[in-house]
Amino acid sequence: MNTATELRTRLRNIDHRGYPAYKELKGQYNFGDYVLSIDHVQGDPFAAPSRLSVRVQKDKAGFPADYYDTPAKRITLQDHLTRLFGRWVSGGSFQAKGSGKSGLMTVSRCGQQVLERTAMRVHEGNVTLRFEAGFPANGRTINARELEKMLFDILPDCVRKSLYYGKIDKEKLKQAIWLCEDQQYIRQSLSEQGLCAFIANGSVLPRESGVSEKPMKGAVTFLSPESLKVSLNLPHRGEICGMGIPRGITLFVGGGYHGKSTILQALQNGVYNHIAGDGREFVITDSTAFKLRAEDGRSITGVDISPFIKNLPNKKDTVHFSTEDASGSTSQAANLMEALESGSELILIDEDTSATNFMVRDQLMAQVITPGEEPITPFINRVRGMYEDLGVSSVIVAGSSGAFFHMADTIIQMKEYVPIDITERAKKAAKAYDKAAGGKGNGTKATDICNDMTAGEEADGATDKRNGGTCRETDREQFPEFNRHRCPSPDMALRKEDRIKIKTMGTSELSLAKESVELRYLEQLKDQEQTAALAYLLKYAQLKLVDGKKDIRQIGDFLEEQLDGKGLESLFEHGDVSAQLARPRKQEIMACINRYRRLKI
Secondary structure, eight states: OEEHHHHHHHHHHHTTSBGGGGGGGOEEEEOSSSEEEEEEOOSSTTSSOEEEEEEEOHHHHOOOGGGSSSHHHHHHHHHHHHHHHHHHHHHHTTOSOOSTTTTOEEOOOOOSBOOOBTTEEEETTEEEEEEEEOOOEETTEEOHHHHHHIIIIIHHHHHHTTSOTTTSOHHHHHHHHHHHHHHHHHHHHHHHTTEEEEEETTOOOSEEETTEEEEOTTOOOOOOOGGGEEEEEETTTEEEEEEEEESSEEEEEOSTTSSHHHHHHHHHHTTSOBOTTSSOTTEEEOTTOEEEOOOTTOOEEEEOOTTTBOOOTTOOOSTTEEESSOOHHHHHHHHHHHHHHTTOOEEEEEGGGSOHHHHOOOHHHHHHSOGGGOOBOOHHHHHHHHHHHHOOEEEEEOSSOOGGGTTOSEEEEEETTEEEEOHHHHHHHHHHHHHHHTTTTOSOOHHHHHHOOOTTOOOTTOOOOEETTEEOTTTSOOOOOOOOOOOOBOOHHHHTOSSOOEEEETTTEEEETTEEEEOTTOTTOOOHHHHHHHHHHHHHIIIIIOSSSSOHHHHHHHHHHHHHHHOGGGGOTTSOOOSOOBOOOHHHHHHHHHTOTTOBO
């Protein structure tokens, strides 16, 4: 291994030469307390910055073993150190001068969520930091003295203040680890408590603005209705109280601007742990939760949407449904079936972003358009079977239709951001409405929900019987069997590419070999680095895993196991690891594969 002195000598030898001479610096250099590695050198001062890494051995880093003995704590430690280094290095960025990106020093910018990133890796106590730097130049002539300042003055100070346990604020790190343990305790307690989500009293759910994830100042803090109040005794914080959302079917209703969508957004983000001060630290949701919505225009390949849509007039196959330009209802049906395929046990739905004909069909419409003329079995007819047959719960936000009153187990009204349990009152109102509307065709009745005949189906003598506000087991229709095995064929054109280019556009889109993949409606993607990771995962899956034998679920499971065991670094064969990737969930990985327009099944 080279020494730091040798690096200084090399820098002085290439000073004032053409920019490509910087490539002679690639390699590892021992700085005593750490090893600096120059992994990739940019082509010119205006190109993407160079990639560097710093490795600190366990005995020098000195972090307690019980701070990284579980995946969640390790990720929290990594996140904390990344934020620390980011704060220090931002002050040193552009102190060195020159053309283009000269003097730039940057590391991943962490948001409100705690995510696993390639920027920082703690493995058995050893610390690896990856960051980017703009190697200085005047025009396209090397300015080695400015790079010397970056690597020998600025960087060592940032490393000392952020990667050594003896040099950082130990209390802040301890509080971050303790918060993680408390969050994980709640997450693991959900199943034991029969819950799919928990929102602590005092949580701040509204955000500063539509483009900010920071908590709104002066917002109404959350307070659970007494009937849904749950108390938990956390390992560090002690007793905490809040609203437990039980498994089953939960409905949030209320007037416009009273907080329905705000609470749903908090729940969809509750699949991640959040940093202290976010306001949603103790908003914890089933980690497999999927936000379902309509997605007009998306590509669908070989998805079985027949539980919701069949007998299309053009005889189109809905057991192996494919389209390049999906409608609202077909896209939402496909999104739901793909979520089930990915293992989601909680579906989150806002009627504002749903296709109306997918969600409900009222009695008047059913009388005018007969069952044989309607190919859609609405979600309201399947939601009970989805829970009782598949174990998949639903949280639904509705503001304009009371149709789900009949099916919901729990009904919560949001009034000026305060939740009120109105289950009993809403059930009584639904029954009274059924009596008043009986035979008049005014709206959706319990009979329609339990017994509505869909296209090509028979009512099987079902009657309008209710049991605790839901259809009895003998009355309701079971969730139909569906095709769970979709085996994609390899994209041979992609495998023939000499160099596969990857581009990302925030969290909305990625491009693989010039093939765009739309991700803007995957609302639980929170960081553009997750999008970048999805691009590499899609590339890896297409080149290494897709063989016509493994189904998409098996491919998703394989990728999860690989990321659990070897991390995102395992996606890079030659060790030149991107410094700006964040791990997405299995749900988003499989959703990305499904949206690849060159997918063949």
